[in-house]
Amino acid sequence: MEATEEEAMPHSQRMIAICRTAACAANGIPYPGTYYAAPEPPIYRGVCMGxxxxITDLVPVRE
Ligand SMILES: [Zn+2]
Structure with missing residues (x-):
């Protein structure tokens, strides 16, 4: 996957991802990132690195 700098691509969206897995070290810590729209729901998906x-808690960032 290419990870270029934050260019405003049509189907990309800045999101804040927060892991809600109780045993995870990243639980409750917001991680911003760029997400790309999937062809079918859920449109934006994230997987916790930890x-x-x-990721069940993905919040769009308004720019
Ligand atoms: Zn996690």
Whole structure:
């Protein structure tokens, strides 16, 4: 995957991802990142780097 700097691409969205897995070291810590729209729901998906579980708390960043 290419990870270029924050260019405003049509189907990218800045999101704050927060892991809600209780046992995860990253639990409750917001991680900003750029997400790309998937062809089918859920449109934006994230996986926690700490525990490998899907991120259930993804909040769009308004710019
Ligand atoms: Zn996690």
């Amino acid at each position: 525990c490998g579980q899907p």
